[in-house]
Amino acid sequence: MRWLARITVFLLALLLWPGVSAAASGEQENLVLAAQSDTAGELDMDEYLYGHVGDAYGWHITTVNGHHVTVHLPVIVRSKETGWHVFSSKHIEEGEEYEGFRIAAKGEPHEGKLVEDTPGGVLKPLDISITKNVFGLMVNSFVVVLLVLLGARWYRKHNAVEEAPHGFAGVVEMLVTMIEDDIIKVCVGPDYKRYSPYLLTAFFFIFINNLMGIVPFFPGGANITGNIAITLTLAVCTFLAVNLFGNKHYFKEIFWPDVPAFLKIIPLMPLIEIIGMFTKPFSLMIRLFANILAGHMMLLGVVAVVFLTAEMGVGLNAGMSVIAVLFGVFMDILELLVAFLQAYVFTMLSSVFIGLSRQVAEKE
Amino acid sequence: MSLVTPDFGLLFWMVLIFGIVLFILWKFGFPIITDMVEQRAGRIENSLRLAREAEEKMHALAQEQDRLVEEARKQQATMLKEATESRKEILEQAKAEAREEADKILAAARTEIAAEKESALREVRAQVAELSIGIAEKVLRKEMEDPAAAERFVQQLTEEI
Numbered sequence: 001m002r003w004l005a006r007i008t009v010f011l012l013a014l015l016l017w018p019g020v021s022a023a024a025s026g027e028q029e030n031l032v033l034a035a036q037s038d039t040a041g042e043l044d045m046d047e048y049l050y051g052h053v054g055d056a057y058g059w060h061i062t063t064v065n066g067h068h069v070t071v072h073l074p075v076i077v078r079s080k081e082t083g084w085h086v087f088s089s090k091h092i093e094e095g096e097e098y099e100g101f102r103i104a105a106k107g108e109p110h111e112g113k114l115v116e117d118t119p120g121g122v123l124k125p126l127d128i129s130i131t132k133n134v135f136g137l138m139v140n141s142f143v144v145v146l147l148v149l150l151g152a153r154w155y156r157k158h159n160a161v162e163e164a165p166h167g168f169a170g171v172v173e174m175l176v177t178m179i180e181d182d183i184i185k186v187c188v189g190p191d192y193k194r195y196s197p198y199l200l201t202a203f204f205f206i207f208i209n210n211l212m213g214i215v216p217f218f219p220g221g222a223n224i225t226g227n228i229a230i231t232l233t234l235a236v237c238t239f240l241a242v243n244l245f246g247n248k249h250y251f252k253e254i255f256w257p258d259v260p261a262f263l264k265i266i267p268l269m270p271l272i273e274i275i276g277m278f279t280k281p282f283s284l285m286i287r288l289f290a291n292i293l294a295g296h297m298m299l300l301g302v303v304a305v306v307f308l309t310a311e312m313g314v315g316l317n318a319g320m321s322v323i324a325v326l327f328g329v330f331m332d333i334l335e336l337l338v339a340f341l342q343a344y345v346f347t348m349l350s351s352v353f354i355g356l357s358r359q360v361a362e363k364e
Numbered sequence: 365m366s367l368v369t370p371d372f373g374l375l376f377w378m379v380l381i382f383g384i385v386l387f388i389l390w391k392f393g394f395p396i397i398t399d400m401v402e403q404r405a406g407r408i409e410n411s412l413r414l415a416r417e418a419e420e421k422m423h424a425l426a427q428e429q430d431r432l433v434e435e436a437r438k439q440q441a442t443m444l445k446e447a448t449e450s451r452k453e454i455l456e457q458a459k460a461e462a463r464e465e466a467d468k469i470l471a472a473a474r475t476e477i478a479a480e481k482e483s484a485l486r487e488v489r490a491q492v493a494e495l496s497i498g499i500a501e502k503v504l505r506k507e508m509e510d511p512a513a514a515e516r517f518v519q520q521l522t523e524e525i
Contacts, residue, residue: 055371076373127373134377141385148393160400161407176397196398197390205385229370233378237386293367 043307053223053296056132057103057114058089061218068093071218073135077101078126079116089129101125136212136222137230144201144208147172179203179347187351188358195354198241202234203347210292210339214299214332225342226292228285235285238350243277246357280353284346291342295335302328 051060059071072090079085082100091098095105097117104115109122116123130138151172154165165173184192184199209224224230254273256264263269305324309317508514 050367054367055374128376129373130377131371131373133374134381137374137378137381141381145385145388145393148389148397152393152396155396155400161403164404173397173401176394177401180398180401193398197394198386200394200398201386201389204389205382227371227374228368229374230378232370233375233382237382 043304045304048304049297049300052221052300053226053293054112055227056112057092057129059132059135059218059222071135073130073132075101075114075129076127077114077116077129079118080123080125081118085125133222133224133227133230136219136224137209139219140209140212140222140224141205143212144204147208148204151176175204176200179344183344183348183351187348187355189355191358194245195241195351198237199347199351199354202237202350203343206234206288206346207340207343210343211336213292213296214335214339223293223296225288226294226296228289231285231289234288234346235281238284238353239278239281241350242280242353242357245354247360249359250357280349284349288342288346291338295331295338299328299331299335302331 057075058073061069061071063069070090070093072088075085075087075089075092077085079100085099085101087098092101092103092114095102100116100118101114102117104110104113104122108115110124113124114127114129116125151165151169154160154169158165164170179200180192180196184196188195188199206225209230212220213223213225215221254277255270257269257273259269302324306317306321309320507517
């Protein structure tokens, strides 16, 4: 218990310090908020939340003494009139215009996106910029590949038949065998080998992206798996895996199921089944997206308590800060569980859907 | 940026990046691990089977050994028994033989003693006879020295006859 008390005291001191120093210097500055808000010292909750869980052209890390510390990322756009443009995101910060492009301001159409001012009006160019999420995705994908390839390297160097790996490769093997034995073999059925690389990749990809999303500093913290484009791609992959390799029995069950004939002549059952084909991956997409997004939102909300109570006096702020930190620790630990769980659930449901498409007709 | 409308740029990069990750891991990542793990699992299973077989064999051997020991012990017991019996027999036989021999020797000794005694007696008798004759001769000579006494003696003898 002594260490717990120490940590609490330390956190309290740490939390009180900026307030005390700010009061001493007489300037009202907030660590996170100044960057997000025009009216200094006040928290724009919408911008704070959506700024953190959403995408951006540059990666804003923190603000020190009014200076933004931002990783500038390349903007890649194709204008219908002037062709390809590649430039750094630092040129379009703060609503500046560069080569005819600017970020659409609040209230405009395509808010927050890059738009082009042309004589014919404001147009949205083809935008494949390396945004914050794309960059985070690249970093995380690199981590995934590194993780698995480093794990696999052990097997090239050792006689894996004679000995079992220790340390890092052991952890990778543990995860791989857990997913393969507990989920893939059980849910997919006899020809699981064909699907196991995809399912394992999906698991590791989601798991690492979830975990990196919890890391609060660069290059973690991007809300990758809480972005619908990411989960959409993953869901489409599962959809393809299910429907491209579905067997005769699977399609028969969809278009000509074992139900009374009138349900097929007025194609009620086939209709439901066809809708089912799409709702299954759709649920995958929404589940992962919503869980991770909600987790990020909760954490951000808990942290925001510290800043929301900043105006209400030192005592209240300190008290709420301690509560917020303790609750934040709890939430972070919960998010660790969710990070694993959602990756696990996505893999398991994908396996189940694939397994359903590979089922053989039961002999009667 | 709306949260629920997928952004095209991100979608594009995601498809590209996920495709590359999937390709790399499919080609160089997971199959190596899963194959090796499977091979190891097969080997472990095999080893377990062999171990079980060896154990069974050991068990059979142990039983065989026990059986052999038991048999040897039994054999030993019978041999010991036989040995005791034969010893007893030999002893009996030896005793009987010894007794017979002793009897024989005793009998021989007895006959010899009897013969010796006979001869000794005969000798003694002969000697006694000789002695008595000698004594009688001497007595007679002494008696005959006196003619009167001799005369009387002859007289007596004739009377007796």
